[in-house]
Amino acid sequence: MSSSLPVLPTPLEDTFSKLPNSQQVYMEQELRTRPLAPAPHIPANSGVVGHIFSSSSGLSSDLQYSSASPHEKLPRTTSFISQSSTPIPQTSHSGLPQSSTSSHYTKESSSSWCPESLPGYVDFAANTPVQNSQMEGSSCSGAIVSEEFSKRNDWHEWADQLITDDDPLGSSWNEILADTSMTEMEPKMSYQVPKTPTSMPAHRTQVHQQLPASSTEIRTVVTPSASANNAPAKPRMRWTPELHEAFVEAVNQLGGSERATPKGVLKLMKVEGLTIYHVKSHLQKYRTARYRPDSSEGSSEKRLTPLEEISSLDLKTGIEITEALRLQMEVQKRLHEQLEIQRNLQLRIEEQGKYLQMMFEKQKSGIDMLKGSSSNQENSSTSLAKSELEGTQVDHDKKGSDTANANSTNEESSQPKELDGKQKAPETEAPENAELNVSELSSQPSKRPRTEE
């Protein structure tokens, strides 16, 4: 293991050598905290694995040195070629997926190095000043294009192109029904690069998280609508309603979806970062949607109403249909509601987990200074301490949620193992966590057996 570790930083350093120092430091920290993370294991049997890694790092450096704009085919071609030539380690193992083409896995290798890089990107972009730049033409939109390695040097440009604007989506439907024209609305982009890392994760994602989705991007699109799969990989584009508005306008100006050409639309839209491939595939989808409106979502899907059969459209049946639809709507709305609640809970849970982690690390650094050895105390007391803290976190969670089940607040059985060696004295926790209700759980054993609710 130790022999393989030195290999780990090298490709990364090579890859990310052009990044600002803060990023590099961050990544190195990550490497330290994740010793078990993708370790490039170079002994004989896993030579294949090592090969993949070296190819991905070679790939990265290739792309890095091409300071060409993101739309260049060349870096993409290079990536495609170099990746397709690498063998797949997984074929030597049983039970691994081959549901998609083998190139998926080879592409995967490059993005598997990305986990470390992503937080770095997040931080980096957050520090880049956002400038409001008005786009030309009647539409002002910024494209969010996902490109993996080649974008590393272009962050300044990207950040500049993003427009801070808060125009809400919900304009169209009501406008139609109020009988006003759609074209009067001004499409605006509502992307924003916030300065603080913790704010508005939604918007940030659309800027940053295109990165991992990129290089594996077009090949991983297995749907038939991804045309020109033989072409070099195109970066995955995340379309937004505003962008689509601009698209539709451009198409209409060119005489409709049949007459409009991708090139023409691209020119008219004047959206930075948009490539002709994006427009092409989008145009294809658009055309399909217009001329086969009911089957654009997948003609294989059968849309049956919940009632048995609708024979004719007389008034009585009409009411039944409407009722069935209403019922359907109710269920769907409910599901959506629950999904939103669930998602918010999940986000909060993870945030608290992060907070917890941070606190432990702070404590560890603090306690390291205070205490000497006394490893006897460690195991039982650290686990106990952790369960105290976690239990109280559970309290906090549950209090806040609508559907809390009272029984669950005292349950916890997670990961005391992590903390062995991290904490030395539970007593110091109490003053630091004054607001937490520690006493409730002080009598619990550190590891709870698995119990049913």
Place this chain on the structure above:
Amino acid sequence: MKFGKRLQQQIEETLPGWRDKFLSYKRLKKLVNLISSSPPPSHRHCVEAEADFVYLLNHEIDKFNAFFMEKEEDFIIKRKELQQRLQRVIDTWGPNGARPSETNCKEDMAEIRKDIVNFHGEMVLLVNYSNINYTGLAKILKKYDKRTGGLLRLLFIQKVLKQPFFTTEVVSKLIKECESTIAQVFPVDEKEIGRREPTIRVTGEGVFRNTVAALLTMQEIRSGSSTRSQFSLPPLDLTDSEFIRTLQMNSPPIPIPIL
């Protein structure tokens, strides 16, 4: 019941084109078992399995992202399309239109209503897709950490939270928009609302069926776990919606556990 089984159920119930887009939970679990069953950590197979595990995770995430963004794009296009259709119908057959005709208008409107409702349903199913895959990822990472003592989970989840497939805001907005449209487009018919069939059979592979399945599955997933922790979600309470209790899925019929 275990998550893996629930996920499998969900996959079986889902729309046909979506079946292979879900999380490969079983495979990931196998890898975790492989990793944890071959100590010491420096063992060759163990390290390989770990690398495979991370590869697979990233691969899955890319799969989700690609599918999700594809669908999102489709929805954006379709929404526009439906808007235009609606406008056309109102213009042609509506009271202020060129050729006002009630029956034609009603027919077209019924058609559009059905399409809008199905559109709404499909979007909700996409959000559900996103959520269930996230849940699966969280679970498998937790399992990994538990078995290997690693610290992969927190970091990885932070990354996942920022992925396109998890950031479902745009789709949610479209859904809400859709709901308000439907409220305006549907006729208000008070006397019919009270009447409900005692048991409503949900047949076929349509959007409605999948939505119901998704809702029930979500409830079951959250109904109780032996490994509850501060990372677990509280149980789902659907008891306040009467009609959901009366819903029954066809083949096989699934009785609805009320908590």
